[in-house]
Amino acid sequence: MKKIILPVAVLAAITVTAQQKDSLQVKDVDEVVLTASRKKESIKEVPSSVTVVSRKQIQSQLTVNSDITNILQYTVPSLATSSGMTTNSGQTLRGRQVLVLIDGIPQSTPLRNGSRDIRSIDPSVIERIEVIKGATSIYGNGxxxxxxxxxTRRAGSDRRISGQSQIGVTGQLYGGTLGIRASQFLTGKITPKFDYAASLAYERTGYMKDADGVNLSPTSSPAKMDNYNGMLKFGYNLNDNQRIEASYIGYASKSDLDLGLKTGKYGVTPTIGEGSSKNQETTPQGTPRNHNFKISYDNRNLWKGTALNISLYLQDFRTVYGYSDTFLNGGQSNVISKKKGARFNFDTELWNTRNSQGEVIYGADILNDKTVQKLEDGRYWTPDMDMTNIAPFMLVKIDLFKKLILKGGLRYENIKVKVGDFNTLSTIKNDGTFTKSIFVKGGDLEYNALVGNIGFRYNFNPQINLFGSFSQSYSINELGRILRTSTAETINQLETKPIIVNNYELGATGQITRWLNYEITSYVSTSKLGATFVQSPDRSLMIQRAPEVVYGVEGFLQFSPLNWINFGGSYSWMEGITSPKDDGDYSTKINNSRISAPKVLAYVQVRPVRGLSVGLDMLHAFEQDRFQPNAKTGLYTYGEGKVPEYTVFNFKSSYEINKNWRVAAGIENLFNRSYQPAIAWWAARDSDFVNALGTRGTLMVEYRF
Known part of the structure; x- marks a missing residue:
């Protein structure tokens, strides 16, 4: 039997790779990030790989596609490609689930991962996106x-009122595909101490069709959808050191797509939308509500050398899925999650001399998360889950000689989950038989763990900065999925142990010349008990709990040889292995639902005349052929389908007419390439075999005042 050899060689065999400037991050020496340490700090102080997607980049990508999952697939190398649907299923980060936040408020529903968390906000309201890659416990579960x-955007003007207005249209070369979007942002100061920021955005999408003009599958489709986003922030500066801020951010999406479903044949003919579905009463698909409330208090001088941040938040989330006949009598399901939380963050300076600095960040997080998955008729698919998480933490940071940064921290997770009594759903197997519904007695689950991180960053000179880290995450991801497939009459007989991930990372970044920036990173993450969707003998899905190892490399190159042109790109590759029998034999690969194919992103951006910018983006996903079909049936198992390679080009341009007016135009899938997204292949199911969007254009007008 093949035993595991930890791929330490990956840490040494780093390949110089690339990352995009306009469509990807540019690492400025003065760039500041907030998420990595829960406080503002220079990116040159972070001992791990971080991608920052700026507002300029978001606006540029918005010219092509307003879907945030699409924007991120073009800006984060190690993030898997988008499904092109309202679900972000399979869009993992470094082969594992990602925790999504809005201004630090958790959007993900790890108790029952509904895969709708990435698409939970309109990009018009985002100032920047910070992506911390690799397992981390700094914000808790998931x-x-x-x-x-x-x-999100903040008040940024000393005037009483200023803002930005945008209006645009999207369309394809086929009837009924026209869509519109509009957004309005306002900001200003009511008094010298009292400021505000407000935003409204609305988008109405048209029918979405493939390269041949055929309607895409209506399942989880973003077609004929109304998307709304609102934001309101008020801030008051008590004095030079103290500030109070209150905010509300709301998002909603509802589809009234009236197409019927015509199921295709996997690998042969795509599943499409055809005819009408009016004969079936259904609730509109989408996310009808995502409300986020937050109030925060900052004191930069609580006492000598100590700053304080307190944040209190509420989140109310509901998402609705399409009709399913996989269980008795069929129906639509909802994931409903309500969160209440508080974060207490102290930052104390230990010393500050000419050659060194030291500080300690410490505090506690408190979170209550109530999540359930129910059908529209009231039947429970998962039980009520009521989680309380209390987690004190501490992080020490030392800066020596303005070159060597050392960081180390601990976080103690104390999680209690109250699980309600419930009856499992009677599901329909492929052979037409039923699994019998059983009553499951709920109860209390409790989890405790001490997780930590340690890292270094050595800034030799502008040409080379080395960084390395070890970090851990702790999560009880997909507890609901495990519970809903119960075959036992009590939850204590189920395998519900948490996932603890150990992440090791080593990399280098720098500016070789004035016009060349780079970053190269390698990583290994291990977990003694992972969680992966696998297919049972009757072709139903179940969660496999087994030891795992995921490893990979990624990076970017960015060239700016002249002030009117820049170009570059990125590359990412990963692999994952597991030991299903927990016997040390790691010859089994983690399936493609988590391990995405290698991806290359490339770009060129030119400014031939003043005010005009023209660019071309390329996404190339390599072939992924890691499994063999069943020898008897010739069918692939879920997650193991062979994924062909594909290449897509996007065109984008903008012209600054004057300081107030700008027009922008973009074309998605410029050459009308006919292809299927990765999920259509690796899912290996007829209903999931769908085509990708054909050529679609966007025209936008912007007014700033």
């Missing part, structure tokens, strides 16, 4: 692969 934190 960050096995890292964190995506949407930082």
């Amino acid at each position: 960050s096995d692969g890292g964190i995506i934190n949407y930082i």
Whole structure:
């Protein structure tokens, strides 16, 4: 039997790779990030790989596609490609689930991962996106692969009122595909101490069709959808050191797509939308509500050398899925999650001399998360889950000689989950038989663990900065999925142990010349008990709990040889192995639902005349052929389908007419390439075999005042 050899060689065999400037991050020496240490700090002080997607980049990508999952697939190398649907299923980060935040408020529903968390905000309201790659416990449950934190726009003007207005249209070369979007942002100061920021955005999408003009599958489709986003922030500066801020951010999406479903044949003919579904009463698919309330207090001088931040938040989330006939009598399901939380963050300076600095960040997080998955008729698919998480933490940071940064921290997780009594659903197997519904007695689950991180960053000179880290995450991801497939009459007989991920990372970044920036990173993450969707003998899905190892490399190159042109790109590759029998034999690969194909992103951006910018983006996903079909049936198992390679080009341009007016135009899938997204292949199911969007254009007009 093949025993595991930890791929330490990956840490040494780093390949110089690339990352995009306009469509990807540019690492400025003065760039500041918030998420990595829960406080503002220079990116040159972070001992791990971080991607920051700026507002300029978001606006540029918005010209092509307003879907945030699409924007991120073009800006984060190690994030898997988008499904092109309202679900972000399979869009993992470094082969593991990601924790999504909005201004630090958790959007993910790890108790029952509904895969709708990435698409939970309109990009018009985002100032920047910070992506912390690799397992981290700094924000709690669910960050096995890292964190995506949407930082929303803040007050940015000393005038009483200023803002930005945008209106645009989208369309394809086929009837009924026209869509519109509009957004309005306002900001200003009511008094010298009292400021505000407000935003409204609305989008109405048209029918979405493939390269041949055929309607895409209506399942989880973003077509004929109304998307709304609102934001309101008020801030008051008590004095030079103290500030109070209150905010509300709301998002909603509802589809009235009236297409019927015509199921295709996997690998042969795609599943499409055809005819009408009006004969079936259904609730509109989408996310009808995602409310986020937050109030925070900052004191930069609580006492000598100590700063304080307190944040209190509420989140109310509901998402609705399409009709399913996989269980008796069929129906639609909802994931409903309500969160209440508080974060207490102290930052104390230990010393500050000419050659060194030391500080300690400490505090506690408190979170209550109530999540359930129910059918529209009231039947429970998962039980009520009521989680309380109390986690004190501490992080020490030392800066020596303005070159060597050392960081180390601990976090103690104390999680209690109250699980209600419930009856499992009677599901329909492929052979037409039923699994019998059983009553499951609920109860209390309790989890405790001490997780830590340690890292270094040595800034030799502008040409080379080395960084390395060890970090851990702790999560009880997909507890609901485990519970709902119960075959036991009590939850104590189920395998519900948490996932603890150990992440090792080594990399280098720098500016070789004035016009060349780079970063190269390698990583290994291990977990004694992972969680992966696998297919049982009757072709139903179940969660496999087994030891895992995921490893990979990624990076970017960015060239700016002249002030009117820049170009570059990125590359990412990963692999994952597991030992299903927990016997040390790691010859089994983690399936493609988590391990995405290698991805290359490339770009060129030119400014031929003043005010005009023209660019071309390329996404190339390599072939992924890691499994063999069943020898008897010739069918692939879920997650193991062979994924062909594909290449897509996007065009984008903008012209600054004057300081107030700008027009922008973009074309998605410029050459009308006919292809299927990765999920269509690796899922290996007829209903999931769908085509990708054909050529679609966007025209936008912007007014700033």
